[in-house]
Amino acid sequence: MDAADMLSVEEAAEVADTTPSEIEGWIKSHRCIAVFNRYRRYKLPRWQFEPNLWNVLQSLASALCTTDSWQVLVFLETRALVLGGQTPRAALEQGVEAHRILALATAEAH
Template sequence: MNTLTFPLSVALEAPTRRTVSADPYASGAQTDALLRSGAAYRRERMQAADMITTEEAAELAGTSRVTINAWIKSGRCLGVSHLRRGFKLPRWQFEPFVFPYLQPMSKALGTTDGWPLLAFLESPHPALDGQTPRVALEQGVDAKRVLGLATAEGH
């Protein structure tokens, strides 16, 4: 039965049971803890064995460090800002199953910032049966499907 079938006076009455709503905002302590955990994750991720410097990436790609930096800026490759200076890059991005799709993925997500790109590529997605986009590409999932997910996430 919907409200249109009730007499107007009944439909306008306040609910008899009160609901307690929690404060929708995080406390200062919760915010601080979240920021600390995010910073710790970033430090750990940059120190992971698969992360390389721009110099190592240039050697791997057969180009210069200047070119790698230009690629990062344009979204052609993924680099995360290093706390001291420069970038760290995941080595796996230079594999043929990922590298050709990085720039289109960057455009689809609407960013050249390495952290959102890395988060997208390394986060499990239900539309990929729980696989990460990176693993899905590695396993031969159609790149158009992964790019479609990036487009959906970017909008």
């Protein structure tokens, strides 16, 4: 939660080139990953705004059958044997096709 790549709503708005109110709308509609810190303020992983991740987030949450950001975050940050021990996040960042990650998420959800 305190990692350098965890952003406040205002910082996320700067990274995503939008407004804090738009980020809050994305949070409410489960469009992005946002988790509460110990002060009950949202923190958002910076990396989710990279195109390889941003473009798959909505489909990923659907494949996992969840709107819970923690579940999506845990999935993305947990090493998977079928990905050679990489995390799904790292695999996406390195160009693994999204359909492979979505298939893994679907399998995990069932």
